[in-house]
Amino acid sequence: MFIVFEGIDGTGKTTQAKLLAEHFQKLGRTVLLSREPTDGPWGTLLRNSAETGRLSPEEELETFLKDRRQHVAEKIAPALAEGSIVILDRYYFSTMAYQGIRGFDPQDIRERNEAFAPVPDLLLIMDLDVDSAIERIGARGDSTNEFEKRSSLTQCRETFLSLSGEPFAKVINTKNTPEQVTQDILEAIEQCKV
Template sequence: MTNSLIPGGLLIAIEGIDGAGKTTLANRLADVLRQAGAEVVQSKEPTTGPWGMKLRESAATGRLQPEQEVDYLLRDRRQHVEELIAPTLARGGVVILDRYFPSMVAYQGATGLPLDELLAANDFAPRPDVLLLLDLPPATGLGRIRARGDAPNHFETEQNLQRCREIFLQLQLPTKQLIDASQDADAVLREAHAAVIGEVTRRLGSNAPLDDEQLRSLQRLATASLA
């Protein structure tokens, strides 16, 4: 099957505290959209690039100063946007991100840095067409982390995750869709899938000019089934 290209691409960001099920949802949602013919590129932040790895290493060895974390995250995100996100969207692909700039606002905002300044620092980053916020209590997320055999890292204390959760919930971003992540994975996928189909359907109903192939691509995605 030839990949269906979407005019302007489709940027889906999956957010939430640790243990919310972001990676599981990203993988399953990507499978559904690929089966519908979309070109799907999955990625995550921090990335495995040089700046992202500095952040990943600090999760195990001890957190950096908040300002240093912000500096590394912004450098990592600029590279991510330039090398992967923007080119994929430009050619009409779907990008699914496991964490994006809202995580920086939540996690570094939880240290006391001003939320409005953190948001403004990310003005260069394309805004998600669909922002899926997986919400659950920190104790539940930590229980899941331990159940899979991992030890919580320096970012994953219950107190810190509670502050992050509160910031995620208060963020006013236009495409944010709140999903109860304490549900089972199938229920979370159904809600996420419905949010994506809603965005595709909105584009079909807009007055934006579409050629025949673009119209067919959107129609295929709009009728994508979970079966």
């Protein structure tokens, strides 16, 4: 099973992805928990650019594609082939959203990615209003970076929500308590016909 967590920053993706990995491990399942950008050379370049000055839009998109190709080839595809549960904190839907606001067509980004990257069995769109998300980002001691400005987050949230009509997508309201969010995620997995 291939499960992807998406949504703007501050929605609890990372926390819930870790909790879900622990849930499956307790059931005796083999789990690959990973994230994008990765910790590989391309992902590191992207993470550093968020703090030190962004790459040009074209360079940034190409670097995301290089990072994802390597991630799929070296980790995601082998884990799925072995029957592991793969849980990702961000995937190409984030590229659609965040590079979409830099002038690229989100649908074109999707097609370029789906040429080599497997479509998830379940896309969990972690949803929260932008003001609450910014408040949470501040509460965890972070300041918003270039990717996290109000107008950018609003546009990205709209892109994520535009995916809610996909048969493999489920919107999770993260305004609820963390415990309720976890329960909603487990229910979405139960309903996922894989």
